[in-house]
Amino acid sequence: MYPPSSPWPYPPSPYLTPYSSYYNSPRALPNPMLHALLDGTGTLGSSAHVEADLSAYHLVLRHHRHTLPSSDRDAPATSPALVRLRIICDAIPQWPIDISLVGTTITPSRPERPAVGCITVGDVLHAIHAGLQTQITHDEWARLTPSQEVEVSRAYTRRYKAYAPAEFEVRRGGVRRIDYLGKKCYFKGLVWLTPENGVERARLVLDDHASS
Numbered sequence: 001m002y003p004p005s006s007p008w009p010y011p012p013s014p015y016l017t018p019y020s021s022y023y024n025s026p027r028a029l030p031n032p033m034l035h036a037l038l039d040g041t042g043t044l045g046s047s048a049h050v051e052a053d054l055s056a057y058h059l060v061l062r063h064h065r066h067t068l069p070s071s072d073r074d075a076p077a078t079s080p081a082l083v084r085l086r087i088i089c090d091a092i093p094q095w096p097i098d099i100s101l102v103g104t105t106i107t108p109s110r111p112e113r114p115a116v117g118c119i120t121v122g123d124v125l126h127a128i129h130a131g132l133q134t135q136i137t138h139d140e141w142a143r144l145t146p147s148q149e150v151e152v153s154r155a156y157t158r159r160y161k162a163y164a165p166a167e168f169e170v171r172r173g174g175v176r177r178i179d180y181l182g183k184k185c186y187f188k189g190l191v192w193l194t195p196e197n198g199v200e201r202a203r204l205v206l207d208d209h210a211s212s
Contacts, residue, residue, distance in 0.1 A: 031192040031200065032078035035121050037063065040189020040205035048189075051210060052125055055159050055178050055185035057166045059129040061122075073122035074114050081118030082200055087128060088193065089204040092180050097131035097204075099123060125187070128204060132178040132185075141175065155179040183208040 034040075037050040050072075051062040061068035077085070087097040100107050101123075104115040110126045144152060156179045160170040178185055186209060190202040 031195075032080055032082060034190055034192070034202075035075060035077050035079075037068075037072060037075075037121050038077060038124060038190050040191045040203075042189075050121070050125065050187065052129070052187040053185060053210065054129050054132050054187055054206075055162070056129075057163050057170050059126065061125060073125075074116055074120050076116075077119045077121050077124045078200075083118060084199050085119055085124070086196070086199050086201045087124070087131075087190065087204050088201060089132075089181070089206070091184070091206075092177060095131065095134070095177055097127050099127045124190070128187070132176065132181070134177050135173060136175050136177060136180075151182060152179045155182050158183075181206060186210050 036044050036048050039048055047064065050068055051065070052059060061073065063072070083101040085099045087099070089095070089097075098107075099119055101117070101119055104113075104117055106113055106119070106123050108127050108130045110123055113120075113123070141149075152175060156175045159176075159179060160167050163170050184206040186207045188205040188207045191205060193201040193203050195201060
C-alpha cells in the first residue's frame with residue numbers, strides 16, 4: 001500500500017506518464033500528478049494546498065499555519081518531474097507565468113535555490129509570486145477602462161496599507177499585476193490545462209480569503 005503520508009494521491013504509474021515509451025495507446029496521455037501542496041482540485045481536501053498571500057511584499061509559505069519546511073519547498077512539484085511549466089491566471093491571461101529549468105538554473109531565478117534538477121514546489125510558488133508582483137507599464141495602464149482603473153487603484157491602495165512596515169517601499173513600487181485581481185490574492189492551488197506546444201500548462205486557482 002502506498003504510504004498515507006505521501007504527497008502524491010496515488011503511486012505514479014510507469015506506464016501512464018507523458019514520458020513512458022511503453023505506453024503506446026493513441027488516447028491522450030494523462031497530465032503529471034501535482035504535489036499535494038499544489039493541488040487545486042479539492043479532491044485532497046480544502047486545506048491540502050500550501051497557504052500563501054500572493055499580494056504580500058515578501059512571500060511567506062505556510063501549511064496548516066506552520067512555516068513550510070525546506071523539505072517540502074524543495075520537493076518535486078510534479079510526478080514525473082518537469083523542467084518546463086506554464087501557469088495561466090484566468091483573470092489576466094495576457095501574463096502567463098513561465099517556469100523553465102536548464103541544468104539547475106531556474107527561470108525566474110529563486111534566491112538560495114538548491115541544485116535540484118526539476119521544478120520544485122518552491123519554484124512554482126516563487127514564480128507565481130514574482131510574476132504577480134511585476135510592475136505594470138504605462139501602456140498596460142492606458143488600456144484599462146475607467147471602471148477598471150478604479151478597481152485596480154483600490155486594490156493597490158489596499159495592498160500597500162496592509163503592510164505597514166514596508167508601506168513606503170510597496171507604495172513606491174506602484175501598481176502591480178496582483179492589483180488586477182482585486183481581493184483574490186490567496187493561493188488555492190493549480191489545475192491542469194491541456195498542454196500546448198509540448199509544454200504542460202496549469203490554471204492558477206485563487207480566492208479572496210485565506211484557508212481556515
